[in-house]
Amino acid sequence: MARSVYVAGVDRGDGRQVVELGLMELLTRHVDRVGVFRPLVHDDPDRLFDLLRARYRLSQPPRTAYGMSYPQAAALQAERGTDELVTELLERFHAVARDHEYVLVLGSDYADTSLPDELGLNARLANEFGASVIAVVGGQEQSADSVRAEAGNALRAYRAQGCDVVALVVNRALPEDRAAIAERLTARLPVPCYVLPEDASLSAPTVSQVVRTLGAEVLLGDDAGLSRDVRDFVFGGAMLPSFLPALTEGCLVVTPGDRADLIVGALAAHSAGAPPIAGVLLTLDERPGPDILALASRLAPGTPVVAVAGRSFPTAEQLVTLEGKLHAGAPRKAETALGLFERHVDTAELTDRISLARSSRVTPMMFEHELIERSRADRRRVVLPEGSEERVLRAADVLLRRDVCDLTLLGEEDAVRKRAAELGIQLGAARIVDPQTSPLRERFAESYAKLRAHKGVSYELAYDIVADVSYFGTLMVQEGLADGMVSGAVHSTAATIRPAFEIIKTAPGAQIVSSVFFMCLADRVLVYGDCAVNPDPDAEQLADIAIQSAATAAQFGVEPRIAMLSYSTGTSGSGADVDKVRKATALVRELRPDLPVEGPIQYDAAVDAAVAATKLPGSQVAGRATVLVFPDLNTGNNTYKAVQRSAHAVAVGPVLQGLRKPVNDLSRGALVQDIVNTVAITAIQAQTQTPAQTPNRTRKAPTS
Structure with a gap:
């Protein structure tokens, strides 16, 4: 029942x-x-x-x-x-x-x-x-x-x-x-x-709700612009110098359609971020000419300009009674x-009160929910170097609205705020730091020059290097001004993780930095490693990847049972590639006898109980593997993408492991939800850092 x-x-x-x-x-x-x-x-x-x-x-x-x-x-x-x-x-x-x-x-x-x-x-x-x-x-x-x-x-x-x-x-x-x-x-x-x-913001109607209610015609604007909240109404009748100071953040400008000066002035103010408006509503069934509309679209791309046939006063009477509603077209309100x-709400207490017992199945959505819940429970600070990138800004919007973590965005402040305004995003409590002008640049240059002195890096060279957003963000993590970093939406993997190799370096006990993907299937979560960093690991490195991957799996609630994958199972095959996997399996057993591990083993025998019963009967891992370690990058990368597409799995990652502090790379094709998930993972990784690993830790945000 x-x-x-x-x-x-x-x-x-x-x-x-x-x-x-x-x-x-x-x-x-x-x-x-x-x-x-x-x-x-x-x-x-x-x-x-x-x-x-x-x-x-x-x-x-x-x-x-x-x-x-x-x-x-x-x-x-x-x-x-x-x-x-x-x-x-x-x-x-x-x-x-x-x-x-x-x-x-x-x-x-x-x-x-x-x-x-x-x-x-x-x-x-x-x-x-x-x-x-x-x-x-x-x-x-x-x-x-x-x-x-x-x-x-x-x-x-x-x-x-x-x-x-x-x-x-x-x-x-x-x-x-x-x-x-x-x-x-x-x-x-x-x-x-x-x-x-x-x-x-919840009781504020969206521009699309205004359009529906008034039967307005959309002259300009995209879906993101139409989803903006209308927090205020400013009725334009005065001349431009008197009109501009009346604008408020998130307001809908209501003006007769023949007032080209107010239309252009409002959109120019929005483009400058002073202040960002929700849009412009034109009355009296007037439309600006094509030249004005073309200028408006260039001034504030995506910002709605809509028109109604009625006069301003009857329109105002309808507007003031509007109240925001939650619906599928308003994801920000959700x-x-x-x-x-x-x-x-004390969600743990309420969970008990409504008698919720966790399902034995773990769906992709359940896994994603768990990431958000855990990251919120012990708030951390994450720096996003690609502060003006659209997907990063949209992800920041979600993270801030859900109160997941404290965010620092890197980039030229006016450019970041202008881009956010164009997207209708309010950055709220997020910090914006410009590496080019920040007083931290000198401090970071000194630190980096000392770290890389053995490579001949001078202070002057370091001063130029640390202005790069990837290096600046990594140094924020190293210096305890952020707890983790997520980048890679527009930067290459090398550009993201090279600074981490140079500055943060590997954790004690880790031979190499590697990665895993959390593969969220319909009924379970598997961990794949390494599918993003090491092209052809040797046996010792492969064993290290397996041990790190097991630790990452356990950290995120996946009980580790390790399958060391190969093209043969048990003793059925031979050759250099199989021998490497066999040696790596023996090393895992020697170094971590507490971890259940099987290898070499084929993928089907690792995850399918019926196949396992035939190929490796009695195995503790075969048919039940949760951590799958691939013998090389070529195999791992192709397999995760094949499973992702053919099984409609949600692939969360790559998640880097083996660093002293969390830095994670994004795929350049990452979706907004991928970025949200990766930031949440980074915050959770940071929660496990001991004080000794996080020097100079302070909750005070860096100054720009």
């Missing part, structure tokens, strides 16, 4: 979607097959379900995700009674529960319905579904005393109906009251209570919502 949790409110406007998204994130960390069920729905398709389905790769058909529409429910209840309505909804819920391990139930929203006693209906459904209840109370624009009273009333109301209320969430509380509300409710209520503050949920 599937378990379930029911998210239930007491009134409209509580922003419950933040809680529902946060719970889905929590569920998918632990459970492979999660279903969604909304008993009553306003819209078909359901926008939140579309977001959950896209974000969490749900295979559930949309038609099964809801019971019936509100009008259908009201009619059924009026004609045949509440019992018949509940019976009908219960049957549809069970149809979802049969196909899933856990079901997230999204309660009714109290908005524009004609159902009597809506709270009672939610309580009845939760009981019939056998679901635990998380009650949500809205605190928007309410005093602390009012919120506390409403929270207590909500808890009593659901418990009086016999519900198993496992937690209560107050959402959209005034930020200045959040701590006081949480303290008072925790002391007085018998269940955990979590208080989430109002976040203006990241913000998850960051808010994870900062203010």
Whole structure:
């Protein structure tokens, strides 16, 4: 029988979607097959379900995700009674529960319905579904005393109906009251209570929402621009010198379409980052000429310019009532919502309360969730040398919204901020350091010159070298001003790891620096090494790679069982290549007798139990290998790419190992999520560094 949790409110406007998204994130960390069920729905398709389905790769058909529409429910209840309505909804819920391990139930929203006693209906459904209840109370624009009273009333109301209320969430509380509300409710209520503050960026509509609501025509702008949050409205009527100071960060400029001066001025200000705007909305059914539009597209590429037929005042009346919604077209809002949920909810406690047991299967999504969760738990500082690269900036946006780690971006500050503004990205707490002008350059030049004096490197030469972003970032890690570095989106592997070899060097006990990929298959995670660094390791190096790879696997929750791969299994083959693997296997057993290792062994015998039973019966590793060590780079690199493409596996890496401090390389084809994962891995690697390995450690960020 599937378990379930029911998210239930007491009134409209509580922003419950933040809680529902946060719970889905929590569920998918632990459970492979999660279903969604909304008993009553306003819209078909359901926008939140579309977001959950896209974000969490749900295979559930949309038609099964809801019971019936509100009008259908009201009619059924009026004609045949509440019992018949509940019976009908219960049957549809069970149809979802049969196909899933856990079901997230999204309660009714109290908005524009004609159902009597809506709270009672939610309580009845939760009981019939056998679901635990998380009650949500809205605190928007309410005093602390009012919120506390409403929270207590909500808890009593659901418990009086016999519900198993496992937690209560107050959402959209005034930020200045959040701590006081949480303290008072925790002391007085018998269940955990979590208080989430109002976040203006969540209630802000996106430009695309403005376009949909007004039926606007998009003249300029890309998908990224249309997804920007509209944090303010600035209505243009004044002359340009008076208009420009009125611009605010994230504002939507509303101006008649014939005011070319304000259009160009606003976009020029955005391009300069002073301040970055959300876009421009033109009224009065006026369009600027093609020359102005061409200039606008060059000034601020991707920034939306949209037009409506109406006058400014009626348009303003529609705009001020808009409120942001979570949906598949607003991924940044989803990241913000998850960051808010994870900062203010004790997810470990809530996991216990809703009786979540971790699945024996490990899916790619579960592995990625675990990376984010672990990196957030013990915050570290990561430097990204490629600060103006689009994918890096988009990854930084995700990492900052999810509160994963502290970030330093390297590059010329105006260029980084301008590029971020063009992408509609707010860098917030990220530091931007320009190696060319930073006072750290002199300090790093002295350090590097001393390190490389035996190679004839003078201070003057070092001063030039350390201005390179890869060297500068590596020296930040070496000097304890960052805990790790991730680069390679636009730099070669050599450019990324050469400074690490020269400056950070290998860890005690490691012969060489090597790499692994985490290969996230449909039901498990395998570790492949070395697929990126060492072209043709000898037996001693191969043994070192195996031992390092086992340690990396264990660090990330994969129980190491090592397969030393070759084209033959056991004693069936001979030759120099097989002998190398056989010798390396013996060295692993000698150096680390505690590690289960088998070799030489073919790939099929390593991972397939049926093949293993034939080729190596009784082996502790064969058929169950989790760490697969390839004999050379050619074999490893081709194999990981073949598995990645043919099995639709998620390849996370390369993750470098054997360095004294974490530096990781990206593929130049890395996607935004690949960068996010690699930064999280780097932060986790840094968590294991001892104080002796991290000299001059300080939480203070470097000055630029």
